[in-house]
Amino acid sequence: MKCRVCREPAVIEVRRHNAGFCHPCFVKHCRDQVKKTVDAYQMFSENERVLIAVSGGKDSLALWDILMHLGYNVDGLYIGLGIGDYSSESANYTRSFASSRRATLVEVDLPGTYGFDIASGSKAARRAPCSACGLSKRHLFNSEAARGGYDVLATGHNLDDEAAVLLGNVLRWDLAYLGRQHPVLEAGGGFVRKVKPLVRLAERETAAYCVLEGIDYIVEECPMSVGNRHLAYKGVLDDLEESSPGSKASFLFGYLERAAPLVAGVSAAEREALHPCPTCASPTVSEVCAFCKLVERATTKR
Amino acid sequence: MKCRVCREPAVIEVRRHNAGFCHPCFVKHCRDQVKKTVDAYQMFSENERVLIAVSGGKDSLALWDILMHLGYNVDGLYIGLGIGDYSSESANYTRSFASSRRATLVEVDLPGTYGFDIASGSKAARRAPCSACGLSKRHLFNSEAARGGYDVLATGHNLDDEAAVLLGNVLRWDLAYLGRQHPVLEAGGGFVRKVKPLVRLAERETAAYCVLEGIDYIVEECPMSVGNRHLAYKGVLDDLEESSPGSKASFLFGYLERAAPLVAGVSAAEREALHPCPTCASPTVSEVCAFCKLVERATTKR
Numbered sequence: 069m070k071c072r073v074c075r076e077p078a079v080i081e082v083r084r085h086n087a088g089f090c091h092p093c094f095v096k097h098c099r100d101q102v103k104k105t106v107d108a109y110q111m112f113s114e115n116e117r118v119l120i121a122v123s124g125g126k127d128s129l130a131l132w133d134i135l136m137h138l139g140y141n142v143d144g145l146y147i148g149l150g151i152g153d154y155s156s157e158s159a160n161y162t163r164s165f166a167s168s169r170r171a172t173l174v175e176v177d178l179p180g181t182y183g184f185d186i187a188s189g190s191k192a193a194r195r196a197p198c199s200a201c202g203l204s205k206r207h208l209f210n211s212e213a214a215r216g217g218y219d220v221l222a223t224g225h226n227l228d229d230e231a232a233v234l235l236g237n238v239l240r241w242d243l244a245y246l247g248r249q250h251p252v253l254e255a256g257g258g259f260v261r262k263v264k265p266l267v268r269l270a271e272r273e274t275a276a277y278c279v280l281e282g283i284d285y286i287v288e289e290c291p292m293s294v295g296n297r298h299l300a301y302k303g304v305l306d307d308l309e310e311s312s313p314g315s316k317a318s319f320l321f322g323y324l325e326r327a328a329p330l331v332a333g334v335s336a337a338e339r340e341a342l343h344p345c346p347t348c349a350s351p352t353v354s355e356v357c358a359f360c361k362l363v364e365r366a367t368t369k370r
Numbered sequence: 371m372k373c374r375v376c377r378e379p380a381v382i383e384v385r386r387h388n389a390g391f392c393h394p395c396f397v398k399h400c401r402d403q404v405k406k407t408v409d410a411y412q413m414f415s416e417n418e419r420v421l422i423a424v425s426g427g428k429d430s431l432a433l434w435d436i437l438m439h440l441g442y443n444v445d446g447l448y449i450g451l452g453i454g455d456y457s458s459e460s461a462n463y464t465r466s467f468a469s470s471r472r473a474t475l476v477e478v479d480l481p482g483t484y485g486f487d488i489a490s491g492s493k494a495a496r497r498a499p500c501s502a503c504g505l506s507k508r509h510l511f512n513s514e515a516a517r518g519g520y521d522v523l524a525t526g527h528n529l530d531d532e533a534a535v536l537l538g539n540v541l542r543w544d545l546a547y548l549g550r551q552h553p554v555l556e557a558g559g560g561f562v563r564k565v566k567p568l569v570r571l572a573e574r575e576t577a578a579y580c581v582l583e584g585i586d587y588i589v590e591e592c593p594m595s596v597g598n599r600h601l602a603y604k605g606v607l608d609d610l611e612e613s614s615p616g617s618k619a620s621f622l623f624g625y626l627e628r629a630a631p632l633v634a635g636v637s638a639a640e641r642e643a644l645h646p647c648p649t650c651a652s653p654t655v656s657e658v659c660a661f662c663k664l665v666e667r668a669t670t671k672r
Contacts, residue, residue, distance in 0.1 A: 238540055239617060241624030304606050311602060315541060322543030330632040
């Protein structure tokens with residue numbers, strides 16, 4: 069197979085584009101896809117300060133690398149979740165990426181600052197680990213971006229992630245969640261703008277990008293995510309993509325183009341009910357925000 | 371396991387209801403579910419004439435049996451599609467059911483009346499067999515119901531069928547198809563009312579109903595359906611149902627309750643563009659209806 073662009077031998081085939089790419093053309097293709105996404109959804113400009121939530125995995129490190137190459141003003145944010153070796157290894161990958169690029173990395177240590185880790189927090193709050201983790205990360209992403217005066221918070225959600233989340237939301241027809249599923253959530257009500265510049269790249273492509281560009285990342289899945297539904301939804305979509313390449317992209321972008329406008333009103337209404345949490349000042353629709361409730365339960369029960 | 375209703379030994383477990391049933395209570399449960407569906411969606415009354423599209427399979431024969439037991443005024447419609455032994459066997463099951471119940475069966479033979487079968491028609495029209503078949507059946511169901519003066523056409527689509535169709539429609543976000551996916555499509559523009567009274571029963575339940583009630587049906591899938599996407603979508607949903615019983619029902623009914631109202635306008639607009647086909651008088655948005663085009667291609671090329 070030859071590179072679609074330059075006709076040199078290809079190193080990777082992307083079936084949904086019915087194309088092969090050589091190393092330099094694939095790297096350029098990935099960066100072009102991200103640039104196109106940033107521009108199409110008006111995610112941020114070169115003058116704005118972007119904070120990237122970095123886990124040490126392929127997606128967030130590829131995103132950081134790509135946005136730096138595209139000339140954006142980006143810093144990294146790493147949250148230490150206290151998940152044993154998984155956390156210490158992922159922190160090491162993140163730190164060595166940052167130091168090799170002389171990039172700024174903001175670090176927050178959940179156990180050190182808030183007195184609990186994901187295992188103890190989820191147990192105390194009687195939440196699944198992925199639920200307690202997601203809640204904590206969303207809270208800290210927003211509060212750290214606000215505290216640091218960033219204009220926008222970027223996450224490394226890729227096409228596979230977003231399609232799997234969409235499948236989960238569609239299976240339950242949770243319109244409030246569906247209404248919030250967009251590559252850009254505008255700032256408002258105490259939330260900074262949130263963007264997902266990798267939605268046009270599949271998981272396999274961000275992994276290939278890292279391998280080709282020599283970016284070391286943590287390969288293992290989080291040990292606490294075993295058996296979670298998100299992984300089951302990914303498996304379902306992998307099967308459909310295998311028999312019909314392009315299924316994931318047409319599922320996600322078909323939703324964004326045609327159905328998302330129909331449900332947009334639902335989450336807008338929800339946003340109007342937001343007010344600052346009396347404990348931490350983060351936006352919430354409840355009396356106290358879900359993160360502060362989690363902190364209280366996790367630290368009281370010890 | 372005991373019957374949820376009478377505490378006698380159960381013969382079937384229905385996991386999404388977290389319940390077992392003995393033979394008589396299961397049969398009553400199925401009939402109650404159909405009655406509840408007919409009433410909830412105001413499908414038809416006891417004074418109306420119902421034509422059931424019967425394939426000789428478990429769903430349509432169970433539906434016919436159940437609606438007769440519930441006291442509705444129902445006749446059967448069988449379309450001979452010319453699919454070799456599959457068609458002759460399914461015709462035999464349908465005829466013996468009808469004669470054992472002294473029920474009225476209307477028969478239409480596609481090759482005898484229109485000069486082509488599904489294999490030749492799909493080849494001539496360059497359509498997949500399931501596409502040519504679905505198109506022909508939908509056309510003949512409607513034209514036969516109209517010709518016989520029936521108030522409503524009922525099909526045996528069950529929960530599994532409807533959930534799989536919904537998944538296919540959602541993966542493509544085809545709003546026109548989504549807008550038409552409802553247990554009742556009201557009459558209008560030349561279409562008779564169409565209803566799906568089995569949407570609350572899973573495939574496994576209609577099969578068990580037939581076995582327990584001694585209804586013989588054709589067990590084989592249509593030989594021309596091998597590899598079609600609908601079966602792949604069913605497989606995907608079976609896996610999700612296995613790990614989380616009730617997934618299919620919450621997917622379908624969540625859609626109907628919360629999302630269908632948002633897309634209803636799309637298909638309503640389409641209906642307004644309908645006019646009678648100049649050849650057969652069936653409603654169409656094209657100059658000539660798709661069935662008449664299929665007939666022309668299938669018979670001209672011979």
